[in-house]
Amino acid sequence: MVCGIAGFERHLAESDLRKFEPVLKHRGPDYTGYYQDEEFSFIHWRLAIIDLSDNANQPYCFENLVLLFNGELFNYREVSEELKQYGYEFVTNSDTEVLIKAFHCWKTEAIKKFIGMFSFSLYDTHSKEIFLYRDRVGVKPLYFSLKRGLSFASELRMLKCLLPTVSIDNVALHQYFRFGYVPGDRTIFSEIKKLRPGQFLKYHKGVTEIRTWWSPFNADSRGAYQLDNPQEELEKLLVSAFKYRMVADVPVGIFLSGGIDSSLLATLLQHHSSQKIQTFTIGFDDEKFDETKYAKQVAQRLNTQHVDLRLGIRQAEDLFNGFYDVYDEPFSDTSGIPMALVSQLAKANGVKVVLSADGADELFGGYAHYIRINRWINLFNTWPAWMRKLSGKALKGFVPPWVRSNLSMLNLEHRISRLEELLQSPDAISFYESAISNQSQGSVDRLIKNRIVPVSMMVNTQGYDQEKMMNWDLQYYLPDDLLMKVDRATMYSSIEGREPFLDHRVVEFSKLLPLSSKIDATNTGKAILRKILYKYHPAELFDRPKQGFSIPIFNWFNKRLDEYFRVYLSKEALSKTEVLDSDTVQTEMRKYLYYKQRGKDYNIEKMWRILSFMMWKERWMK
Template identity: 45%
Template sequence: MCGIVGYSQNHPQAIQEMLQSIRHRGPDDLGIYCDEGFSLGHTRLSILDLSHAGHQPMEFEHLVIVFNGEVYNFRAIQKELLGLGYTFFSDSDTEVILKAMHCWGEKAVDKFIGMFAFALWDKRKEELLLYRDRVGVKPLYYYFEGGELLFASELRAITAIKPNLALSQAGLYEYFQFGYISSNLSIHQAIHKLPAGHYLRFKAGKIEVKPYWSIHTFLEMPPFEKSEEELIDELEELLVDAFKLRMVADVPVGVFLSGGIDSSLVAAILQKHHGHIHTFTIGFENPRYNEALYAKGVAEHLGTEHTERILSAEEAREILYRFPEVYDEPFGDSSGIPTLLVSKVAKESGVKVVLSADGGDEIFCGYERYPIAHSLSRKILSLPYPLRAFAGRAMESFGAKRAGYLFKVRNLEHKFNQLSEMLRAKDLEEFYELLVHNSKNYEIKELLGETFPPKSRAFKVGERIHPMQGMMSWDYERYMVDDILVKVDRATMFHSIEGREPLLDHRIAEFAARLPFNMKFREGKTKYILRKVLERYLPKEMIERPKMGFGIPMFEWFSQDLRSLFETHFTPERLKSSGVLNPSYVLRELGKLQRGEPVNVNKLWLILVFLMWQEKAR
């Protein structure tokens, strides 16, 4: 795991500044390449070939590369290249990628199994190629204005050279709607994310961005016509291969273990087929959030070397105040706090690579909200749209406040407005988005003054298979990439360790896309096929337990801290200086909290994170 940067000028000083801003991503080495066409920089966390032979930027003939991530099957590709007459001076995957691109050109990426973001500068063609892995595990931002291109692993490296950029209104809307900024957007209008499974070509002051892989291709294929046992066997074989590949490293490797299905599956398969696995769990004194007992039971059954730590509010409080520093654009997922803390525990235990079991929910139908949303949508959307729209408008005209005064139901005003919006949903995608919003459309409109409804082709592609597959596809392309994977990348990199995502091997995603839907969800049971594989490793009673998620008792812990932070930042002057927030709306919501009235504290948390980020960014 490393950090990469680049600039379409011969500017070593700018590259140095960019690298220093993301030095936490790679404290082991630093390198710069500059010529008249382009400048590249790399800061290295040494995982493979710890010698200087793995130094980057790396050159071969007319090509120069900077690379972040891991290509796990590099030895197989290297063997193929050796047969074609190539020689190698290092034992690094970077050199294999470089020479694979030299040999096969853009088609080489089809051979790579792994997580990656890399830049390839062709001195002969005066052309730059940027690639991001198929699923989007590794981040890659770019700025392009007036023929000038900058790119970096993190946003902060670009803003170090281009400060005071205008905010993106669409990005702001996404943040306050979902708690993260999705798609190719960022918080800045001039900076974008390279989408997962895409490449960018820069030549003669122009760019083009194109896909080279999409999960849609596999969702649109006919489902497998195989027996249940054949599918379970095939998936297990694929999981074993994918997980073992991710143990390739010249440094100690560990696994984050929650005791849930996904992390238990990773730990179980690796302990059996690799051995000597070190697992890490954090726990809490509050039993509502504490999964440590489940994780300990799994670890004892498997015989892993297990490290458990009960984390206190004091430790979490340190992270709370540094949150905007870690996530360098507004990021409202509070589970980033325990992710940072478990990364710290792994780092202190001497581990340099950790495996995190993300992706199973989005690929194998794991979220409990899917069947709930499906059931609710069937009841509401079955009504004719004109009737629903009329009822929604009537509710809006009647007024949520008036309803609240009349019926005296707790938080009725919010529920009234939410139902009014859901009744007017034009389709299932809009209905689902309304369910997963942190802040509803009426709230964002009052906070920001405008809305930017997002749309995703992924939902429609998945919905042809099953309504819940549409929800999964939406989460796969948005929530998973731009919340879950961002959270893990920044948390691990903040502590200079590498996070790997074994369930997000693209071959597993392709396989899952072609599974009959009843192999993912059956008779009210989520992750049906994953459970069947796990039953081969763990007793059934250790598998069948309620899903808890990776949360913390945030508002119980931070009630005083948050109230203090709210009151410090939510002043008329600070709110007005934000330039985008409606002070009267924020102060009205804060007043509810202070008076002990029903209020969405998570909504206030999103506003707080934005203001803390903005203050730091100025």
């Protein structure tokens, strides 16, 4: 059951505890449960997916254990059969009961038995120990704070209610303006952290221990896989992973874009199902961004039960106005708008579980920028390191920041600043971070009043440069942007989002494949996935550039949304932020208007990030 969970280290009167019920009610409208002892309080909001009876309500207790569980264990039936051999009996048909009894039987080793997505807390009423776990790749979120003892929750908004005061983390703010989201274990608030994918936290009498229980880069945690015929083996794994994600006692649907990943998901599921699957697509009035015709072609070939909806400016404005009701942390991925709408569409059609195809690009080299940035690295590496570093310093002296910040022509300020940073990058990972960043370190320093020393982003450094890029995205972009977006958008509509490509067996298998199986000699990404898909569909159906799930933001801002800039980025509004430099923002505004008059959108993404932050601040920092 995908739900909302929260816990904190203090006892409250029952009436005070129940005041928190509305905060995460959208995550679990079916039932709200409570558990307290003299030291801890726990709340669970249930969205019933497996075993819809009241017997599976939470918090779930068994002997000395109390469980708050958000997620699904797709192989719970197999694990329950194994537990029966140890004498355990079951009174429900839920994965919740299997989870708590597995830990009762096997202690912390139990976690390795599960195929699933989850975040959960396990409280031992005898020892007073609390364990927090997050799934292997971070499909389900878990936030915690150690201010005033331990507190944790599925969303940031709940912890903000629990803490008396919060303050903005300047490093996180810097990262937001660089990447469009807050990566790693930080959140926008200094007092609140994320439990990272594959980690668990143990808390006992004020002492906290955080460890990694699974990592895609740790060979010891991988299973045994056959590599004699990798394409055949991968297809078997995908079929198993996809079918597991259909386990539910409620209707299930698929987000279908018509691209490689979602088409492969729908194809394998439909070919291994006797019933019509349901597919959903969002389209746009702007044909450059619209993929509905491709999705329809795939749906017709598979004979799915297909529904599509076009997102226009009016619907987008409604969602835009409520963007930070859905997302509770600064977040500038514009695909959050159509994701919220397609979740509403699925719910309106009676679906309670939806499957998304996130993760395939990061695992199998699907992003075009892996190829483009690798070419840049190879070009830069033709120069000795000392020459690159010297050239970067010379560029900084030749066009100092105070000069470039006022350059309007051809977006020169951004281009010069990024080139300077790329020239001085000491390794492929820092080069990649600079290449994908919307703003250079120096540009962000000028924007934020409280400047910081850049924090190194740690990542697995093995393999070719393109593999390092994929690993970076797997560690940061995937869990902290894409999966966070899907979780918030689906849960806000009280439906469950599942990620079949992120079955840990598929992730582990992808790490055993050579780079040539992912990006082939023709620089075509997801090569092995394409070979599987082309067994069922003609290649011409997918012979087009990857579009993603973004919206035509410049066209819409150009027509309707400039008013938001005038309201939120006025000198009066900026004077109240305390963190942004008003003069820098006003300079960007002048550039935006200059570019707009000439039909260019050079700094629209930067403007959107500033606006998005201001909207978040108004909603969540009052």
